[in-house]
Amino acid sequence: MNPFTYERAADGAAAIRLVSDNRQAKYLGGGTNLVDLMREQVERPKLLVDVTALSREIEAREDGSVLIGAGATNTAVAADRTVRERFPLLSRAILAGASGQIRNMATVAGNILQRTRCTYFYDEAARCNKREPGAGCDAIDGVNRIHAILGASPSCVATHPSDMCVALAALDAVVHVQGPGGDRTVKLVDLHRLPGGRPDIETVLDAQDLITGVELPALGFAWRATYRKVRDRASYAFALVSVAAMVDVQGGTIRDVRLALGGVAHKPWRAWKAEEALRGRLATRESFAQAAEAELADAAGLRDNAFKIELAKRCIVATLGDLIGETA
Amino acid sequence: MTSIQDAAQSLLKTAIGLVPARWLPGGSPDPLMQKHGLIGAPVSRLDGALKVRGKARFAAEVPMQGLTYAALLHSTVARGRIVALDISAAEAAPGVVFVMTYRNAPRMASPALMNTKPKAAGTSNLPVMQDAEIHWNGEPVAVLLADTQEQADHAVTLIRVTYETAPAITDFDAAKGSTRVPANILGEPPSIERGNAEATLVQAAFQVDCTYATPAHNHNAIELHAATLAWEGDKLILHDATQMVNNVAWTLSQIFGIKEEQVHVRSPYVGGGFGGKSLWNHQILAAAASRVSGRPVRIMLPREGVFRSVGGRTMTEQRVALGARSDGKLTALIHTGTAAMTPHNECPEQFSFPARHLYAAENIMIAQRVADMNIVANTFMRAPGESIGTFALECAMDELAEAMQIDPIELRRRNEPAKDPTSGNEFSSRHLTEAYGRGAEQFGWEKRSATPGARRDGEWLIGMGMATATYPYYRMPGGAARIRLTADGRATVSTAAHEMGMGTATVQTQHIAERLGLAMDQVVFEHGDTALPPGSMAGGSSQTASIAAAIIAAHDAFKAALLKLVGNDSPLAGLKPDAVEARDGGLCSSEEPDKHETYVSILRRAGREELVAEASAPPPLEAQEFSMHSYGAQFCEVRVSEITGEVRVSRFLGSFDCGRILNAKTAASQFRGGIIMGLGLALMEETHRDPRTGRIMNPSLAEYHVPVHMDVPKIDVIWTDIPDPHSPLGAHGIGEIGITGVGAAVANAVYNATGKRIRKLPISLDKLL
Numbered sequence A: 001m002n003p004f005t006y007e008r009a010a011d012g013a014a015a016i017r018l019v020s021d022n023r024q025a026k027y028l029g030g031g032t033n034l035v036d037l038m039r040e041q042v043e044r045p046k047l048l049v050d051v052t053a054l055s056r057e058i059e060a061r062e063d064g065s066v067l068i069g070a071g072a073t074n075t076a077v078a079a080d081r082t083v084r085e086r087f088p089l090l091s092r093a094i095l096a097g098a099s100g101q102i103r104n105m106a107t108v109a110g111n112i113l114q115r116t117r118c119t120y121f122y123d124e125a126a127r128c129n130k131r132e133p134g135a136g137c138d139a140i141d142g143v144n145r146i147h148a149i150l151g152a153s154p155s156c157v158a159t160h161p162s163d164m165c166v167a168l169a170a171l172d173a174v175v176h177v178q179g180p181g182g183d184r185t186v187k188l189v190d191l192h193r194l195p196g197g198r199p200d201i202e203t204v205l206d207a208q209d210l211i212t213g214v215e216l217p218a219l220g221f222a223w224r225a226t227y228r229k230v231r232d233r234a235s236y237a238f239a240l241v242s243v244a245a246m247v248d249v250q251g252g253t254i255r256d257v258r259l260a261l262g263g264v265a266h267k268p269w270r271a272w273k274a275e276e277a278l279r280g281r282l283a284t285r286e287s288f289a290q291a292a293e294a295e296l297a298d299a300a301g302l303r304d305n306a307f308k309i310e311l312a313k314r315c316i317v318a319t320l321g322d323l324i325g326e327t328a
Numbered sequence B: 001m002t003s004i005q006d007a008a009q010s011l012l013k014t015a016i017g018l019v020p021a022r023w024l025p026g027g028s029p030d031p032l033m034q035k036h037g038l039i040g041a042p043v044s045r046l047d048g049a050l051k052v053r054g055k056a057r058f059a060a061e062v063p064m065q066g067l068t069y070a071a072l073l074h075s076t077v078a079r080g081r082i083v084a085l086d087i088s089a090a091e092a093a094p095g096v097v098f099v100m101t102y103r104n105a106p107r108m109a110s111p112a113l114m115n116t117k118p119k120a121a122g123t124s125n126l127p128v129m130q131d132a133e134i135h136w137n138g139e140p141v142a143v144l145l146a147d148t149q150e151q152a153d154h155a156v157t158l159i160r161v162t163y164e165t166a167p168a169i170t171d172f173d174a175a176k177g178s179t180r181v182p183a184n185i186l187g188e189p190p191s192i193e194r195g196n197a198e199a200t201l202v203q204a205a206f207q208v209d210c211t212y213a214t215p216a217h218n219h220n221a222i223e224l225h226a227a228t229l230a231w232e233g234d235k236l237i238l239h240d241a242t243q244m245v246n247n248v249a250w251t252l253s254q255i256f257g258i259k260e261e262q263v264h265v266r267s268p269y270v271g272g273g274f275g276g277k278s279l280w281n282h283q284i285l286a287a288a289a290s291r292v293s294g295r296p297v298r299i300m301l302p303r304e305g306v307f308r309s310v311g312g313r314t315m316t317e318q319r320v321a322l323g324a325r326s327d328g329k330l331t332a333l334i335h336t337g338t339a340a341m342t343p344h345n346e347c348p349e350q351f352s353f354p355a356r357h358l359y360a361a362e363n364i365m366i367a368q369r370v371a372d373m374n375i376v377a378n379t380f381m382r383a384p385g386e387s388i389g390t391f392a393l394e395c396a397m398d399e400l401a402e403a404m405q406i407d408p409i410e411l412r413r414r415n416e417p418a419k420d421p422t423s424g425n426e427f428s429s430r431h432l433t434e435a436y437g438r439g440a441e442q443f444g445w446e447k448r449s450a451t452p453g454a455r456r457d458g459e460w461l462i463g464m465g466m467a468t469a470t471y472p473y474y475r476m477p478g479g480a481a482r483i484r485l486t487a488d489g490r491a492t493v494s495t496a497a498h499e500m501g502m503g504t505a506t507v508q509t510q511h512i513a514e515r516l517g518l519a520m521d522q523v524v525f526e527h528g529d530t531a532l533p534p535g536s537m538a539g540g541s542s543q544t545a546s547i548a549a550a551i552i553a554a555h556d557a558f559k560a561a562l563l564k565l566v567g568n569d570s571p572l573a574g575l576k577p578d579a580v581e582a583r584d585g586g587l588c589s590s591e592e593p594d595k596h597e598t599y600v601s602i603l604r605r606a607g608r609e610e611l612v613a614e615a616s617a618p619p620p621l622e623a624q625e626f627s628m629h630s631y632g633a634q635f636c637e638v639r640v641s642e643i644t645g646e647v648r649v650s651r652f653l654g655s656f657d658c659g660r661i662l663n664a665k666t667a668a669s670q671f672r673g674g675i676i677m678g679l680g681l682a683l684m685e686e687t688h689r690d691p692r693t694g695r696i697m698n699p700s701l702a703e704y705h706v707p708v709h710m711d712v713p714k715i716d717v718i719w720t721d722i723p724d725p726h727s728p729l730g731a732h733g734i735g736e737i738g739i740t741g742v743g744a745a746v747a748n749a750v751y752n753a754t755g756k757r758i759r760k761l762p763i764s765l766d767k768l769l
């Protein structure tokens, strides 16, 4: 690890100033990802600006929405009463991730901006376009069991590893951002980028942009929702494939549906095509299967991860089946 | 093992004409063999409280004046040479004391390979940092010392190395194309032919012929490999995390060209060894850097460093073919295959050992080969060979039972041999069918459906499987023990043995107390230090029997010495050592127990402050007379998701036959721990090596999976507890047997649940989709 200085920001504006003044500064959440990457020499900030104390509140609003401070820990969010009552999907997804100790440290913003687990990204000896644009990608023909099947590019086949973000994607969450030019909001589904030719640019945020919170818009009451995660051991492993699903079914017909996948792409993957295929259809296993096929029509497997295509389809069908029951 | 056998052979000559050991035919029986008192009792580990309080001092915690902290730089290519090296930035970094590369490393002899010399501890005989050559991806190319660990870790990243690469063999699939026969497999012949197995196979009424594959595994003991060391003049003081203090001392003395006595190794506590804590580059490099810099050094490999510079279990491809008559008797048993190795070590992974001793096949063919690769030297890892050899053999037995439509246990019963099928020796103690029976009953084996896929709970398919567990009995030659009795009637027993968390010290304290007729708090067991009488290495599940044999020998000497002191006024006057036994803090006549005198009284009357007796264990001749093994039957119930292929083990039971159990609590932990490690082997453990570069891509516990709590169900362990009359204390090894058979029990249960045979470990969900 390189030497660095550590500072605690007094408020958002001060944090932004510190990071704007020092091109090698980074915001620090719980450090569970950033500090690991510093140990591996992947990240080499000269200054860490601790922003965990700035916004830890979880605000339950009258209109049914919730605003979660960016510094709230994963544990606090998952355990929060309002979150559990209004958005149990989010609690479930968070609790499916990492370990109790890590969730105690990890923050909401840090979880959103955590970087890929691609093992070549972690290994300085490997070529990686994300670490060093133009260097090449050793994962594409290497050990790539955990890599992407959707939205990948010839430059990068990495995945975004978060569980929480998959739920946020399904919940239409909105990310609150404070930047040098003022405040703005970005939909979670628009925050992360696909790799394209620049896998090093992972989000639409600038380095100085500070995430201050995440807003969960109010839901109607009719939604049924769940999170299913498939991994290589019973706990403490990243998702090979995960599914966040919400359905609104009436009289055997799917009135509305929201579906997001984890472990499959460079970003939390909102399954727009599957949603489209399901909306207004009868809730049958056949329509679930058709929707899954539609979503994964463009999926492509690599040396080790082709199984994820079938796995994702099965998980979509099974998760919808569990939520809706066997209508037909 | 070669050295063991050599040593045993040479000792055999000297032993002829001596009284046979107590456990050999003709020896006078050990009264403790059957005695139930402290031996067998579920005594909690004596070091437990110390460890919970953080008071047990491990190798990386020993304080030293002026200590420097080491960091290693590892090569990023598998083969080639260093053509440029720039250490200037590193040398200029804050806190840096010394940077060592092949250019300024002292001249050192190459390590002697383990098993080639009685006290050799080397895991590879490659020269260590003596030239520009690179032999594996991850080989240390520089060692840096700094005032703090953080400074060292940072500065080492500033070293720039340029390599010229050479073609390397880093893909097992490619390496398998050119194999060779190793000289021997731990002293045993690499191949055995009894009759004509291939010809019989094709004529057999029932046949299975399958190929199994097992991946590489890395050592991941909780305690990282570590050493704290200093030179005092020409003497090296080394606090190491090792399972072989004497071997490390001897081998280092050869490397540095000094006398064995000039290396003092201490290792009282080790946080898990599993075969991985021997002599690797890090101790050698730290000692060399310390010698040149004149500063004490602490080296603690980070987890990645362990992956890169410490070897583990190697990859294998195995063929098992079985032919049987319609009555279920095996007519042909073939177990052949290839293990990945390097040209610089001797660890061919004895996967064919179980097949040599387990079943009464009329025709047997065993053949092991190795494929050389440019990778870190592989090494022993809990039941090397047997863990993955039983995976192949016991899966094949299940496949045969299925083909014959008979119960898998019944098939094994019908092939229970009367004598060892390859050596022809009598078994010293084999109650495997009893272990099957008791295990099956307690597990509820009769509830297993013979038809795969017959039981389900929602999306979860439920299945049961079983497999035989087996591991050889070893006792290492060369161990000695010293008993020191003091005027207060207390005793200290010393031998350079190893406590790696198994309960060794606790069990030997129980043994000594019982043998001396003292309470446990009146005896101290000293271990883990080359200043003590030489111990044997803690490997091959041999330590308990090895130490026990040394203590029994020392006790014989102790009784003789004590009886010389008693004089004519003692109730013991005139008694011979054979006619007395220990009781109530003293000795008594075996015939007339009332004739008793306490140790305190004997020493006081003789005007002695202490009495010291030391002796070496007799050579392990029993293992040449008899076929000696630990046995067991592993039973497993799994649930497999029909949708995702996820496998969850829902119940597990191990039923063991390992001679006499010396401590019910520590033994249960060993069995359970072995089984848990076996669940990892079955379901998830796998070193991901990039076949193009030979680089390990998951050198961290985040990506290298071992079971977490949720992967481990309740595990029941039971045992026969029948003493082997031909081993010290009637005991067999228990440290490694637990992992054997587990892979097959899980795979067979998965088959029973799903109808799918998975012949390649680990049984990850993609294989079941």
Ligand SMILES: Cc1cc2nc3c(=O)[nH]c(=O)nc-3n(C[C@H](O)[C@H](O)[C@H](O)COP(=O)(O)OP(=O)(O)OC[C@H]3O[C@@H](n4cnc5c(N)ncnc54)[C@H](O)[C@@H]3O)c2cc1C
Pocket (backbone or CB within 6 Å): A026, A027, A028, A029, A030, A031, A032, A033, A034, A035, A036, A051, A070, A071, A074, A096, A097, A098, A099, A102, A105, A106, A107, A108, A109, A110, A111, A112, A113, A114, A115, A161, A162, A163, A164, A209, A210, A211, A212, A236, A237, A238, A239, B702
């Ligand atoms: C062994 C292990 C297993 C894990 N398993 C899982 C799993 O199964 N599922 C899962 O979802 N996750 C898992 N994780 C990842 C874990 O969820 C993340 O490490 C964690 O959420 C990151 O949060 P943090 O606060 O520690 O972020 P940090 O490490 O502090 O920061 C991460 C990034 O966010 C940036 N950042 C932090 N706060 C802000 C802010 N307010 N504004 C702008 N930028 C900010 C930092 O600059 C940095 O780039 C695992 C991690 C580990 C180490």
Ligand code: SF4
Pocket (backbone or CB within 6 Å): A116, A118, A119, A120, A121, A127, A128, A129, A130, A131, A136, A137, A138, A139, A140, A155, A156, A157, A158, A199
């Ligand atoms: S997949 Fe992406 S992160 Fe991984 S090595 Fe390739 S470019 Fe780097």
